[in-house]
Amino acid sequence: MTTTSAETVLRPARTRAAVGSATVRRKQGFQHGGWFVAPFLLLFALFVIWPLLRGLYLSFTDANISGDSPGFVGLDNYREALHDPLMWDSLGHSAYFTLLVVPCITVLAFLLAMLAHHIERGKWLWRLCFFLPFLLPSTVAGNLWQWLFNPGTGMVNYVFGLDTPWLTDKSYALLAAVLTTLWWTVGFSFLLYLAALQGIPAHLYEAAKLDGANAWHRMVHITLPMLRNITGLVIALQILASLQVFDQVVVMQDFGPGPENSTRTFVQYTLEQGFTTYRVGYASAMSIIFFVLIAAVALARMWLLRNREEGGR
């Protein structure tokens, strides 16, 4: 099973280290390459590493927004966060959102890609239609669907003949955000799938046809296995993005926590603690907890993938 180039981008092939292993060449390589990556490293240090370290430091303090020098409180913030029911609630909302979005978007993106790949006429139009929503800013997508979901005047209830209070009932509010997200972001995964589909060699299908495989067999035995890596990538990217959900949900709920706190996501709660309640130290501790969680998910995926490769499948 070869890796797709998308994989290569995310995870440089381990064979590359072996190439040019001569010290001289490596040194020279660094001298030239070092200058090329320096701007990136500088920005990365300034805007990622330094804030991360600063946040880590603040998470052990009772810093507020006023800029006064904060006092050290040890692990108090972490202890409080782990006993904070609102934090667990918001984490639950982010997790629920992720559990709904990831499988739906993966299946949907695959189906749409198959459709666009096999359709003969007007291919460009389908691609455009599926990808276009992804180009919208989150505020536009959120506001748009806020109108569509409006129970009295919205198109959704009108078209389906429903009387559902989409945005104002705690049973539906997060679901409405999920549906919005599907429409808004499926285009990205769709494009990944489409590119991967186009990369599957045609002779495989031809050979299968000669062997008498029907369309279903061809999909199950050729298409899906060939897309395995891209599926892994789509799922991983979607999990990471969905866990960090924030903007479209707050836009749809007018920056509130939703009916009876039903849509407050983890990122939103962190922001509220930092910038509404002015507890910068506490918000930093929550951010660090979240960072560890997300890093764990990303590492778990890498580990799973490596095992799969080493298993030869």
Place this chain on the structure above:
Amino acid sequence: MGRPGLNRRQLLAGAGGLAVAGSFGFAALGTGADALASDASTRVRYWNLFSGGDGYNMIAMLDAFRKDNPDIDVKDSTLQWGSPFYTKLAMAAAGNRAPDLGVMHLGRVTGFSPGRLLDPWDLDLLAKYGVREEDFNPELWKRAVIDGTLYALPLDIHVQLCFYRKDVLKKAGLLGDDGRIVPVTSVEEWFGVLKKAKKATKKGLQTIGLWVNDQNFQWWFFVAFYTQLGGTWFNDAKTEVTFDPDKATEVLEFLRRHITDGYANPAFAGGAGAEQFVNGAPFCWEGNWSVPVFDTAKVEYGATPLPPVFGRKATHAESHSFVLPHQSGRGGAANDGAHRLAAYVVKHALQWAAGGHIPAYTPTLSTAAYQRLQPQNEYVSAMNHQATEPKVWFAGSTGILAQRVGPIVVSSTMGSAKPRVAAGRMRSTLAELLASKNPMDGRTAAQGGAAA
């Protein structure tokens, strides 16, 4: 296996970029040229949170001030209402880049580190520009004083009102000879009124819109009716919760009954309540800022304070007030200009009253021009029956208290929790908040959190 070249790589890089590029809202910092207006000698930088009709009225008042005071150049910036505004104001004051004058909800002043993030008003300067304590409702003035010092200058109070459609009520026989709604003095009377009004209402419309799922409005209504019952929150020393779950249950049951008796439809919660009202629903409970909205819609309507169904008059009130964000070197001409501007706007608030707000400067209320304003003259009495949140650091418009307790009220109104259970939750949340420390100074309410 084909090699999709750079395209997908670019795509992924782009995706990474998109993930990083959060949408940062930048403060609406003044964008005009930084040169002073032609013949002005002093600049006053003024931040406010007024948009829509309020924004229009404020700009009109500022223009009038500019005309009367050509030596002062007012540089005003309007920022987004709500938490972002307070965050920016706090950070500007902390970073010593504060404007000369700002606006805040009075209820949030206590929690805003008066003395640390806010500077006190100079009473002599205010008097010089014609504003004195005796020109204000004493209760309102008292809320602006913290530890004996004035930290806010009230511009108005804005209240929750019961808007009613005169055409529908007339049909239902609920209008008095004066063309106003018949007085209501008990819960049963109120539901009797709703029953009659419902019969006179067009099909497809609810009888009353009361923001059944909005944590802010439900909380404001709760404060109003709980105050009508004489309910209290904390003892004077702020060491104990005196919140009464029995009274709270009574209020929560009252709010819930609007849905269970079929007068409020949860599908038309939120802003849809006002839309329904314009389309012919007989009642809606809204803030007085809806006055210009209904005027524009040419609805024949009246507005009274929330009905005193528990016997005592009280309706929820908050107040817009002027504040002096902390500047390390406050004083001099800019500070004098800030006092002059605030005093001017407070004294010339008739324009402001057009937005439905009740001017805080009482001499305005007795002018013939104000008394001609409809429906303002019908609810001006609310000034003397204000139901307000307790004066603690976590209170105030859309503050921590509303964020924590509001959803509990909503859960009862919407029926996901029994009123009695919700009342118990409210009490324990109040206890939790009372014990919590103000992050600005690390002190609890009992230790005088946030008071300088």
